[in-house]
Amino acid sequence: MAKVTISDLYKSYGSVEVLKGINLHIEDGGFLVLVGPSGCGKSTLLNTIAGLEEITSGDIEIGKNSVAGLHPSKRNIAMVFQSYALYPNMTVSQNIGFGMEMKGIDKNEREISINKVAETLQISELLNRKPGQLSGGQRQRVAMGRAIVREPEVFLFDEPLSNLDAKLRIDMRTEIKRLHQRLGSTIIYVTHDQVEAMTLATKIAVLKDGCIQQFDTPYEIYNNPSNMFVANFMGAPAMNLIEGIVVMKNKDIEFEMKNNKGDVISLPIDGVKGLENYINKTVIFGIRPESINDLELSGKKSNKKLVEKAVEIDVVEPAGSDTYAIVEFGGKQVVTRLNGNSVVAAGEKVKLTFNLSQAVFFDIDTEERIR
Amino acid sequence: MKNYLQLLLPRIVLAPSFFLILVFVYGFIIYTGYLSLTDSRMLPTYEFMGWGNYTKLFGLRHWKIAVNNLAIFAILYILFCTVIGLLLAILLDQKIRAEGFLRPIFLYPMALSFIVTGTAWKWFLDPGIGLEHIMHQWGWESFEFGWIKDRTFAIYTVVIAAVWQSSGFVMAMFLAGLRGIDGEIMKAAQIDGASGFRIYRRIIIPMLRPAFLSAFVILAHLSIKAYDLVIALTNGGPGRATEVPATFMYSYTFSRNQMGVGATSAIIMLLMIFSIIIPYLYSELRSEKQS
Amino acid sequence: MSKNSITSHIKLSRIFIYIVLIIFAIYYLLPLYVMLVNSLKPLEEIRGGGMLYLPSVWTLDPWRAAWSSAQIGVDPSGLRPYFWNSISMVVPAVLLSTVLGSLNGYVLTKWQFKGHGVVFGLLLLSCFIPFQIVLIPMAKLLGVFGLAGTTSGLVLVHLVYGVGFTTLFFRNYYAAFPTEIIKAAQIDGAGFFRIFWRVLLPSSGPIIVVSVIWQFTNIWNDFLFGASFADFDSTPITVALNNLVNSSTGVKEYNVHFAGAILAALPTLVVYIVSGRYFVRGLMAGAVKG
Numbered sequence: 001m002a003k004v005t006i007s008d009l010y011k012s013y014g015s016v017e018v019l020k021g022i023n024l025h026i027e028d029g030g031f032l033v034l035v036g037p038s039g040c041g042k043s044t045l046l047n048t049i050a051g052l053e054e055i056t057s058g059d060i061e062i063g064k065n066s067v068a069g070l071h072p073s074k075r076n077i078a079m080v081f082q083s084y085a086l087y088p089n090m091t092v093s094q095n096i097g098f099g100m101e102m103k104g105i106d107k108n109e110r111e112i113s114i115n116k117v118a119e120t121l122q123i124s125e126l127l128n129r130k131p132g133q134l135s136g137g138q139r140q141r142v143a144m145g146r147a148i149v150r151e152p153e154v155f156l157f158d159e160p161l162s163n164l165d166a167k168l169r170i171d172m173r174t175e176i177k178r179l180h181q182r183l184g185s186t187i188i189y190v191t192h193d194q195v196e197a198m199t200l201a202t203k204i205a206v207l208k209d210g211c212i213q214q215f216d217t218p219y220e221i222y223n224n225p226s227n228m229f230v231a232n233f234m235g236a237p238a239m240n241l242i243e244g245i246v247v248m249k250n251k252d253i254e255f256e257m258k259n260n261k262g263d264v265i266s267l268p269i270d271g272v273k274g275l276e277n278y279i280n281k282t283v284i285f286g287i288r289p290e291s292i293n294d295l296e297l298s299g300k301k302s303n304k305k306l307v308e309k310a311v312e313i314d315v316v317e318p319a320g321s322d323t324y325a326i327v328e329f330g331g332k333q334v335v336t337r338l339n340g341n342s343v344v345a346a347g348e349k350v351k352l353t354f355n356l357s358q359a360v361f362f363d364i365d366t367e368e369r370i371r
Numbered sequence: 372m373k374n375y376l377q378l379l380l381p382r383i384v385l386a387p388s389f390f391l392i393l394v395f396v397y398g399f400i401i402y403t404g405y406l407s408l409t410d411s412r413m414l415p416t417y418e419f420m421g422w423g424n425y426t427k428l429f430g431l432r433h434w435k436i437a438v439n440n441l442a443i444f445a446i447l448y449i450l451f452c453t454v455i456g457l458l459l460a461i462l463l464d465q466k467i468r469a470e471g472f473l474r475p476i477f478l479y480p481m482a483l484s485f486i487v488t489g490t491a492w493k494w495f496l497d498p499g500i501g502l503e504h505i506m507h508q509w510g511w512e513s514f515e516f517g518w519i520k521d522r523t524f525a526i527y528t529v530v531i532a533a534v535w536q537s538s539g540f541v542m543a544m545f546l547a548g549l550r551g552i553d554g555e556i557m558k559a560a561q562i563d564g565a566s567g568f569r570i571y572r573r574i575i576i577p578m579l580r581p582a583f584l585s586a587f588v589i590l591a592h593l594s595i596k597a598y599d600l601v602i603a604l605t606n607g608g609p610g611r612a613t614e615v616p617a618t619f620m621y622s623y624t625f626s627r628n629q630m631g632v633g634a635t636s637a638i639i640m641l642l643m644i645f646s647i648i649i650p651y652l653y654s655e656l657r658s659e660k661q662s
Numbered sequence: 663m664s665k666n667s668i669t670s671h672i673k674l675s676r677i678f679i680y681i682v683l684i685i686f687a688i689y690y691l692l693p694l695y696v697m698l699v700n701s702l703k704p705l706e707e708i709r710g711g712g713m714l715y716l717p718s719v720w721t722l723d724p725w726r727a728a729w730s731s732a733q734i735g736v737d738p739s740g741l742r743p744y745f746w747n748s749i750s751m752v753v754p755a756v757l758l759s760t761v762l763g764s765l766n767g768y769v770l771t772k773w774q775f776k777g778h779g780v781v782f783g784l785l786l787l788s789c790f791i792p793f794q795i796v797l798i799p800m801a802k803l804l805g806v807f808g809l810a811g812t813t814s815g816l817v818l819v820h821l822v823y824g825v826g827f828t829t830l831f832f833r834n835y836y837a838a839f840p841t842e843i844i845k846a847a848q849i850d851g852a853g854f855f856r857i858f859w860r861v862l863l864p865s866s867g868p869i870i871v872v873s874v875i876w877q878f879t880n881i882w883n884d885f886l887f888g889a890s891f892a893d894f895d896s897t898p899i900t901v902a903l904n905n906l907v908n909s910s911t912g913v914k915e916y917n918v919h920f921a922g923a924i925l926a927a928l929p930t931l932v933v934y935i936v937s938g939r940y941f942v943r944g945l946m947a948g949a950v951k952g
Contacts, residue, residue, distance in 0.1 A: 377853065377854055378775075380773070380854045381769040381773035381774075381775055381854075382775060384765050384766070384768075384769050385765075385766055385769050385770070385781060387762065388762050388766050388785065388825050388829065389781055389784070389785070391821070391822050391825065392784055392785055392788050392822070392825070392826070393784075395796065395800070395803075395822040395823075396784075396787075396788040396791060396796065396822070396823075397784070398799075399795065399796040399799040399800065400791070400795055400796070402798070402799040403795050403796070403798055403799060406798060415798065415802070455686075458682075459683070459686060462679050462682060462683055463683070465676070465679055467679065467680070467683065469680075469683075473683055473687055475934075475935070475938055475939075476687050476690055476691060477686065477687070477690055478934075478938065479690070479694075479931065479934060479935075479938075480690060481934075482879055482927075482930045482931055482933070482934035482938070483883070483927050483930065483931070484882070484883030484884075484885065484900050484926065484927065484930070485883065485885065486883075486885050486900045486903055486904050486923075486926070487883075487900075487903070487923045487924075487926055487927045488693075490697075490903065490904075490907050490919060490920075490923045491693035491694070491696065491697050491920075491923060492693060493907075494696070494700075494713075494916060494919075494920075495692070495693055495696060495713075500708070500713060500916070501713065504713070505713055505714055535689070535690065535693070539690065592790050595792060596792050596793065598793075598794070598885070598886055599883075599885040599886065599900075602885070602904065603885075603904060603907070603908075606908060616794075617792070617794055620794040620797075621794065621797075621886075624797065624798060625890075630798065633798070634798060636794075637792065637794040637795040637797070637798075638795070640792045640794055640795065641791060641792055641795050644790055644791070644792055645790075648787065648790045649787070652783070652786060652787065656779070656783065
């Protein structure tokens with residue numbers, strides 16, 4: 001296993017720049033997830049790491065070696081594809097062994113490796129079947145087997161779970177995590193599903209339009225987003241973003257919002273230094289649904305960061321362990337996460353507790369985080 | 372009442388076509404089959420004669436030549452069309468910029484009547500004014516290409532013209548097949564270290580099996596039916612050298628007044644085609660039902 | 663900068679690919695070129711040889727002759743009457759077989775009844791029969807109905823042997839249409855024909871094109887039926903061309919033959935050039951599953 005370093009990588013298709021100055025580093029044994037909306041360049045980036053596409057400038061290092069310009073089969077990588085890309089006319093055993101066959105490894109050695117991998121993935125009974133006879137989950141495991149047997153320095157996954165149904169997706173996700181823990185492999189993983197990103201990664205790179213928006217641990221990405229795009233993209237339901245003005249009231253900084261009726265609501269803000277530069281300016285206030293609860297949970301009324309406010313409930317969505325209540329607040333539809341046992345109804349006016357310790361603020365023009 | 376009509380309507384709509392087919396195809400097949408068992412000469416007679424025509428047919432020298440020619444023609448036609456079609460499809464699939472320009476050029480012969488094709492190639496292959504003559508004019512005096520007038524080689528000229536006509540179509544079939552292959556498989560093969568040639572041989576060409584099968588069935592069926600091309604190119608000649616079952620049937624029925632024998636030859640042609648088509652259609656329809 | 667030891671190797675093989683493709687393009691274009699070029703030369707020039715050279719004297723006389731004055735059979739009528747014979751035969755045959763095929767395809771996919779598989783199987787099989795097998799009885803039947811030697815007779819013949827193909831095209835195309843659309847239309851109160859007319863037909867553009875082109879090409883290019891069942895009033899242009907080319911006694915006017923061949927091929931070539939792209943696309947999109 002090896003570390004991977006990407007330096008100043010640029011890629012253009014003709015005159016269109018699709019990757020703009022990518023800088024990433026993943027340590028040996030790390031799990032890097034590239035996440036972003038369609039067209040952000042994450043798959044293209046993965047393809048350049050694999051060597052399936054050329055780069056315009058910059059460098060890629062796998063282990064100690066720069067691999068730019070090397071043929072994919074010489075980069076010591078293995079790749080698992082969205083559609084598994086199994087060779088349809090070969091058996092599972094031949095599929096797994098094909099790479100070794102191309103290297104000229106003799107049959108007996110191949111058999112040993114294939115059997116070992118098949119046992120690890122529990123697909124030994126499938127060795128003589130053809131891909132067409134397998135289920136989606138089985139094909140996925142064969143694809144992983146083909147990758148594992150190469151003993152690469154880096155595993156590359158290109159949206160491997162997108163073609164599976166919901167339940168299978170969760171099962172396979174756990175398998176991949178288990179694989180990572182057992183083999184200690186370095187993995188670079190592409191997905192558009194931010195839940196996958198959060199659960200699997202040791203480091204996440206959020207991409208948009210070919211640029212990295214933030215490169216950090218999942219915790220930081222979630223709690224300290226560096227711009228509005230990251231804040232909105234990661235986390236489900238999405239972070240609530242509300243527009244308002246920063247005002248100074250008796251040496252205290254407050255954030256003022258207008259609700260639908262025109263009344264002014266204000267929240268006390270403390271400890272966000274950057275807001276001092278934004279007095280009387282409009283900013284965006286971000287707060288996650290789980291930071292807005294009902295009274296039942298907030299026994300710590302003494303905490304200055306907890307503020308109670310009255311809101312009117314619009315829609316109630318019971319989700320079993322939680323209940324999501326969409327309320328009108330600050331002129332916007334705000335999603336709040338209440339205890340699953342809460343008894344609330346649409347149209348009710350209730351008091352909810354806002355935990356402002358996790359609140360974040362963004363500049364309305366640059367969409368950058370105000371720290 | 373309305374419901375009853377809705378139930379009946381589908382059958383009513385299909386009825387005309389079905390009836391036409393029943394009579395004009397299957398009815399006629401039975402009729403011709405019956406004729407093959409009679410001693411019809413210039414006009415049909417209906418006295419049952421037994422298998423006499425069949426034994427007579429298999430003893431006729433003309434028939435043996437016709438079947439032999441068909442074998443040579445069919446094998447070479449299918450072989451060359453498949454190889455050329457596959458080659459052109461693979462080449463065109465390499466992201467050639469001129470594909471939009473080249474593909475119609477390869478395909479247009481398919482739009483021509485076999486008569487037109489035969490006419491064009493007839494002059495081109497004529498030693499007096501065609502290729503041989505051109506070569507002589509260019510200084511290559513010893514060049515010989517009189518195949519079309521040669522008893523042994525004339526059938527190969529039919530192959531040349533037929534391949535010219537149909538290979539573009541086969542190319543289109545393979546091209547469609549190639550385009551249907553998941554691009555990710557190519558990527559996986561590259562990572563596995565397979566070179567271009569090996570990717571084609573081990574992975575892509577085996578995946579084209581349905582296209583191969585379709586091409587084979589269509590070409591085989593066309594070669595058994597081949598009539599127009601032979602008439603236009605060589606008219607069965609020189610002498611009988613390019614006789615094929617299709618021309619045999621026509622001449623024995625209408626020129627030589629041996630309708631019974633002609634009918635017999637038609638039945639044999641039918642059996643040849645059916646032996647290929649029926650298993651193919653059956654397996655296609657069955658696999659369709661399964662999926 | 664990325665090292666590209668692969669690129670020069672790639673460039674070389676690309677040149678090779680282009681060379682091979684061009685050689686084949688020449689192979690396919692040569693006969694057409696030869697016909698075209700020599701159809702514009704006066705006869706003396708043709709006899710002098712030089713099939714590949716451009717005309718030194720350009721003339722449209724062969725074309726005029728082929729069209730209106732060449733000797734075909736007994737009449738020096740040129741190909742013109744036969745051209746119109748072909749048109750009056752092809753147009754109705756194409757229309758009828760397409761209409762029937764579309765209705766058949768509709769029924770076979772959206773209104774399936776017991777035995778529909780057999781009906782389709784028989785229709786499908788009818789595409790593959792050697793026409794020689796029906797020549798004798800067809801000649802008899804046409805005589806009985808008084809259609810022998812008429813254009814209507816030929817239209818009937820081509821309709822019968824074409825409806826199998828058109829049914830196949832439409833059936834495969836409509837099979838991909840979700841049945842839910844039909845059910846939704848039924849809930850909306852539409853009946854059998856209304857559904858066809860308002861729901862399926864408007865979206866049938868591509869397959870109609872395929873069917874029309876296929877039928878037009880096959881029927882226009884047919885020779886066997888034309889040679890067997892037509893007389894002067896209905897002989898199609900393919901048969902006339904063959905007569906022109908093969909039965910000329912005395913001086914062989916090659917230039918006229920070539921002009922005639924191109925005239926005979928023109929309609930299908932034009933159809934192909936104009937819409938060939940859609941045809942191939944439709945064909946390969948599953949109109950013919952083998």
